Amino acid sequence: MASATASDLQTPSYPTPQAATISASTNFPPINIGTRRSTLAQVQARSVEKALKDAYPDRTYNICPVLAQGDKDKVTPLQQLSQGENAKSLWTGELESMLENGEVDIIVHCLKDMPTQLPENLVLGSILAREDPRDALIISPRLPKNTTLSTLPPNSTIGTSSIRRAAQLRRLYPTLNFADLRGNVGTRLGKLDSEDSPFAAIILAAAGLKRLGMEDRINQYLSSDSGGMLHAVGQGALGIEIRKDDEVVKEMLSKVRCERTTRACTAERALLRTLEGGCSVPIGVETSWRGGKRGVATGIEPAKEYDKDGKPVEEKVEEVLDDQELILKTMVVSVDGKNSVEYELVRKVRSAEEAEAMGKDVAKILLEKGADKILEKISKDKQWAAKKKLEEASAAS
Numbered sequence: 255m256a257s258a259t260a261s262d263l264q265t266p267s268y269p270t271p272q273a274a275t276i277s278a279s280t281n282f283p284p285i286n287i288g289t290r291r292s293t294l295a296q297v298q299a300r301s302v303e304k305a306l307k308d309a310y311p312d313r314t315y316n317i318c319p320v321l322a323q324g325d326k327d328k329v330t331p332l333q334q335l336s337q338g339e340n341a342k343s344l345w346t347g348e349l350e351s352m353l354e355n356g357e358v359d360i361i362v363h364c365l366k367d368m369p370t371q372l373p374e375n376l377v378l379g380s381i382l383a384r385e386d387p388r389d390a391l392i393i394s395p396r397l398p399k400n401t402t403l404s405t406l407p408p409n410s411t412i413g414t415s416s417i418r419r420a421a422q423l424r425r426l427y428p429t430l431n432f433a434d435l436r437g438n439v440g441t442r443l444g445k446l447d448s449e450d451s452p453f454a455a456i457i458l459a460a461a462g463l464k465r466l467g468m469e470d471r472i473n474q475y476l477s478s479d480s481g482g483m484l485h486a487v488g489q490g491a492l493g494i495e496i497r498k499d500d501e502v503v504k505e506m507l508s509k510v511r512c513e514r515t516t517r518a519c520t521a522e523r524a525l526l527r528t529l530e531g532g533c534s535v536p537i538g539v540e541t542s543w544r545g546g547k548r549g550v551a552t553g554i555e556p557a558k559e560y561d562k563d564g565k566p567v568e569e570k571v572e573e574v575l576d577d578q579e580l581i582l583k584t585m586v587v588s589v590d591g592k593n594s595v596e597y598e599l600v601r602k603v604r605s606a607e608e609a610e611a612m613g614k615d616v617a618k619i620l621l622e623k624g625a626d627k628i629l630e631k632i633s634k635d636k637q638w639a640a641k642k643k644l645e646e647a648s649a650a651s
């Protein structure tokens with residue numbers, strides 16, 4: 255797949271007048287785009303390649319799919335895999351080494367999978383426009399199509415490896431059971447659909463299904479308004495990681511970023527970083543925008559404004575955003591779903607820095623309201639599990 259894409263890109267584009275005068279422009283080395291190997295990851299990498307190609311048609315691009323550690327081990331539960339030294343590098347470690355040593359120039363990540371702390375010499379170069387950030391309920395083909403979380407038969411088993419998803423659902427739907435479900439989107443759907451499947455339903459990110467053209471599998475979109483679920487930090491957005499000193503790529507990426515998504519996700523990531531949560535901490539978030547002359551905007555990009563002749567008014571997105579308020583809904587839930595802390599803050603954020611400050615403020619308030627106890631308990635339980643594992647290992651040897 256990678257070589258087919260790469261050879262497609264060899265087709266020379268017609269030289270623009272500018273390219274003709276700057277004769278060296280076609281001799282730039284290609285931009286190597288690192289990605290994980292799943293179909294979804296490669297679809298995402300191609301969308302970034304396309305955005306860059308549209309902005310810089312004279313450059314060439316290669317997509318380099320790499321098998322991540324977390325994709326190799328499909329047996330160990332995620333919570334265990336992401337502990338200790340492996341923490342957080344599970345999906346990104348190999349690709350980051352390649353970025354550091356110049357084998358690739360950018361890595362395309364699901365922002366959700368991107369650690370909030372990056373290696374010293376790497377940075378989050380750009381956040382692209384967000385796809386639908388919601389979680390989605392997908393029902394077994396053996397159940398009626400209109401089944402929702404609240405009409406699932408009692409004692410149904412839901413497949414998910416996310417403790418954020420399980421904890422939030424345990425809180426609101428105590429009769430449901432949860433079981434680990436790993437693998438890429440296709441694998442998970444296959445396990446749900448198989449004749450001997452233990453699952454009545456599974457939860458997946460709507461964004462992944464939409465990018466794969468499988469949104470017809472979604473039975474219920476989950477949000478604060480439906481099902482009472484908040485999604486993961488950064489869910490639905492793509493993040494691009496680059497070398498800190500790569501000014502050329504930094505400049506290129508400034509053309510493909512999305513200011514609205516950047517501000518929302520910067521607040522979400524600052525919140526997560528301050529709570530010191532890894533991907534296994536049950537923190538749900540939901541961001542939307544309101545106010546300003548565009549009015550309420552819950553969608554990803556609000557409707558355009560039109561002048562009296564029906565022509566779209568061209569505005570600077572920064573100006574539109576500066577005029578609006580960011581609504582950040584958050585919830586931290588204990589793993590058993592029995593304790594939870596919620597908080598919602600509405601504030602104008604006129605820059606990524608202000609968004610960062612907003613996220614930190616919300617984290618502090620959540621901690622004061624009792625999230626500290628929930629997080630302490632989770633980290634104690636993790637340490638206990640790690641200690642027990644060590645003891646078992648030394649007893650066996």
Ligand SMILES: NCc1[nH]cc(CCC(=O)O)c1CC(=O)O
Nearest residue numbers: 364366458459461462489490491
């Ligand atoms: N947990 C893995 C993961 N990381 C990113 C996505 C796709 C959605 C996104 O781009 O946020 C998924 C699959 C899922 O949660 O269903």
